[in-house]
Amino acid sequence: MYDVIVIGAGPAGITAAIYCARARLKTLVLSKNIGGQAALSSDVENYTGYQFVTGAELAQKFHSHLDEFPQVEHHEAPEEAEKLKKTRKGFILETDADRYEARAVIICSGANPRPLGVAGEKKLRNKGVSYCATCDAPLFKGKDVAVIGGGNSAMDAVMRLLKYAGKVFVLNVNPELKGDELLKEKILAEPRVQVVPNARTVAILGKKSVEAITYSQKGGPERKLPVQGVFVEIGWTPATEFADVEKNKWNEIKVNLACETSAEGVFAAGDCTDVPEKQIIVAAGMGAVAALSAIKYLSRK
């Protein structure tokens, strides 16, 4: 029986685990990866104390900080939460690997990339269709690619791709790019980038790998763009299915200012919650709040 299980090892989960460890709670951290979405960001320039750090470096720093506390049990191999159940004494968490018991649970499970839901996307996944420009950009050296999306993640993917790809098309469903103004200026000034506004992606075409993408502008005729890669950056869906707590219409877990959920003894932090801003620094801060609330809850029990 653990005092606390922390689900997820992104900025929220690792911060929560550090606070729990310092409170000498018997803590287990389960995660699909280290760093969560933060690890996939190419350049992070708004985390206080770091003028510039890559997402991967920041994730590494988080990881080594967690490793300072050998008493925290952390399973390095990816493990996915499947069902969280309430028991008389606390909770049982079933994962794809095992089952665990704890007196309290902190959910920091983050979010997964949202698929486009167009024809050809599933078939060509990892065959030119990617949800991680940070991971896969180097495989598209000299190739023409399309980025679907128009927010910060899409612009981040464009910057990453410009280091390797030929032409980068940006298919944006909105009339203008939205997000960090500095990033936007950089992208609009880049001759190898072509932004297609008001573009709805219709299908991804290709036999063995991506050969083209079709789109339509404002309900106009379908147009075809020959590209060898498609990077989908249209947002995220929270990874919260395993937990039976109150959520909003986007399946984000509802939390109050103390990061308490609708279930007593279950706390949540970061991008899996209904916090309006999904930022690394916000997630980390919430991780601390959730842990402190869990610590208080356990001392009351």
Next chain:
Amino acid sequence: MPKIIVYSTPTCPYCHMVKDYLKKFNFAFEDVDVSVDEARAQEMIDKSGQMGVPVLDIDGKIIVGFNRAEIDKTLGIKK
């Protein structure tokens, strides 16, 4: 010992994780950075039909992504 090749990029967190995982169980592997070696990148794409990292080649068996269940089965890793 099985012959293991890990095709990876330095910026891919799952690549680091899969390599750490193999090290933890003392499996030696060849680490191919496909972001600098275009010929080997093509070799990975030909073998796997995949343009995503990581890709593992374990004695000719291709595993895409950090698929722990498949890796455990192939290498006989038991919990």
